[in-house]
Amino acid sequence: MEQEIVLQWEHKGRLVLDTRAAEGTGLRLTEPEMKRLVQPRALHFIARHTAQGAQPVRELNDSENLLIKGNNLLALYSLKRVFGEKIKLIYIDPPYNTGKESFGYNDRFRHSVWLTFMKNRLEAARDLLRPDGSLWINIDDQEAHYLKVVCDEIFGRENFVANVIWQKKFSPQNDARYFSDNHDHILVYAKDKNRWRPNPLPRSEKALARYKNPDNDPRGPWASGDLTVKTYNPACDYPIRTPSGRVINPPRGVCWRVSKQRFEELVADGRIWFGKNGDGVPRLKRFLSEVKSGMTPLTIWTHREVGHNQEAKQELRKALNDRAFFHTPKPERLLKRILEIGSMPGDWVLDFFAGSGTTAAVALKTGRRFIAVEQMDYIREVTLERLKNVARGESSGISPLVGWKGGGSFLFARLMSGNAALERAVRSAQNRTQLSKLLDLLERAGGVLRGDGFASARDFREHFG
Numbered sequence: 001m002e003q004e005i006v007l008q009w010e011h012k013g014r015l016v017l018d019t020r021a022a023e024g025t026g027l028r029l030t031e032p033e034m035k036r037l038v039q040p041r042a043l044h045f046i047a048r049h050t051a052q053g054a055q056p057v058r059e060l061n062d063s064e065n066l067l068i069k070g071n072n073l074l075a076l077y078s079l080k081r082v083f084g085e086k087i088k089l090i091y092i093d094p095p096y097n098t099g100k101e102s103f104g105y106n107d108r109f110r111h112s113v114w115l116t117f118m119k120n121r122l123e124a125a126r127d128l129l130r131p132d133g134s135l136w137i138n139i140d141d142q143e144a145h146y147l148k149v150v151c152d153e154i155f156g157r158e159n160f161v162a163n164v165i166w167q168k169k170f171s172p173q174n175d176a177r178y179f180s181d182n183h184d185h186i187l188v189y190a191k192d193k194n195r196w197r198p199n200p201l202p203r204s205e206k207a208l209a210r211y212k213n214p215d216n217d218p219r220g221p222w223a224s225g226d227l228t229v230k231t232y233n234p235a236c237d238y239p240i241r242t243p244s245g246r247v248i249n250p251p252r253g254v255c256w257r258v259s260k261q262r263f264e265e266l267v268a269d270g271r272i273w274f275g276k277n278g279d280g281v282p283r284l285k286r287f288l289s290e291v292k293s294g295m296t297p298l299t300i301w302t303h304r305e306v307g308h309n310q311e312a313k314q315e316l317r318k319a320l321n322d323r324a325f326f327h328t329p330k331p332e333r334l335l336k337r338i339l340e341i342g343s344m345p346g347d348w349v350l351d352f353f354a355g356s357g358t359t360a361a362v363a364l365k366t367g368r369r370f371i372a373v374e375q376m377d378y379i380r381e382v383t384l385e386r387l388k389n390v391a392r393g394e395s396s397g398i399s400p401l402v403g404w405k406g407g408g409s410f411l412f413a414r415l416m417s418g419n420a421a422l423e424r425a426v427r428s429a430q431n432r433t434q435l436s437k438l439l440d441l442l443e444r445a446g447g448v449l450r451g452d453g454f455a456s457a458r459d460f461r462e463h464f465g
């Protein structure tokens, strides 16, 4: 079906491997070249990390956490065979295209390349999501609205869930030229909104404090709610006599929430509160034991609840024992909130713009399984080091909140670039001896392979042997 409204831009139909490389050959790839680009690559497993340290990877199972070094477009296409429709939640925090990054194109070029770059990845990511999964994108004002339209196109406008506003800064920047920008957007999409539901959040101390028991009701603490509603219904407009004898009518244009008969039933059941002296406007008692087990998430998240950018930098510094630095981490409390709403322990969570690995760290600490992808070399001294420390039980970020003492494991892997050549060599092996030699060589080169549907060197051997 033809779409009624489309966002059109230059390079929309291309594949962008890397925004920095786009000006070179990136945008001139031919169709067959683009097809080749998205063929699955093998993963070279470097080591398995646990609290006890690094061990060689001799065998694999499909439930191990993965930290992958490599380009995320290639990684997404490579993960498809094993992880297609398996991921419960994807969180990404892509480069915001603020103009501060070092690719020196004119703004129009950068804007269009960035949109293509995101479109390519979101299309591939959608295939990895479970039918009841969700996608969360952290973004600022610069691109949020264009990105929303691109997401509508890929996920369907009907699957848009919310635009969460996160207060990322707590103090105003008075030297800002126009406005002091202190929020980010978090766009939330369901793969299928009919099948996705947010998990209720645990009630905060503040929310719990609203439930009291001034009349010693045996049903326990309660909070009182308004008994009037604005949608006027004459059947619900009647006078009420308080225990003190005062007669109260609903304000003009407003009526009571319930009919006279229902009101009397509620009074008989001790569910109407007329204030301490029995003289107040009637209110409805809502018992803590009867309300939904948690709170429905709101769309404004303050720094008090989920942290801010400075907090994120401090907790990362602590998690890395001050040995490395990363400029744009997100606070662990923010990811905790997201993972709590969108996933349960044991679910797969994916972040393919991993940066310092906040999503993976929070996933480990809260019992989710994770895949994290990062292309830059600092993955070793920042992301890998952080996750090693998490496994050893570091005490920063949400550790005290969740009682984290360490544990868990993950595999550190590299996306192989020479997979095609390798496969060609294996396919053209003349006999078993040659094949066996090749596989031995591969294994000695470090670890086992997965990619093109082969879970291990043994699978590979069985298939070709």
Ligand SMILES: C[S@@+](CC[C@H](N)C(=O)[O-])C[C@H]1O[C@@H](n2cnc3c(N)ncnc32)[C@H](O)[C@@H]1O
Pocket (backbone or CB within 6 Å): 017, 018, 070, 071, 072, 073, 093, 094, 095, 326, 328, 329, 330, 331, 352, 353, 354, 355, 356, 357, 358, 359, 373, 374, 375, 376
């Ligand atoms: C804003 S940071 C993410 C920060 C992260 N949320 C955290 O808490 O640390 C974006 C990251 O995406 C990475 N990135 C950008 N393009 C990528 C690509 N094509 N493949 C893999 N990683 C990429 C960047 O190197 C950077 O580390």
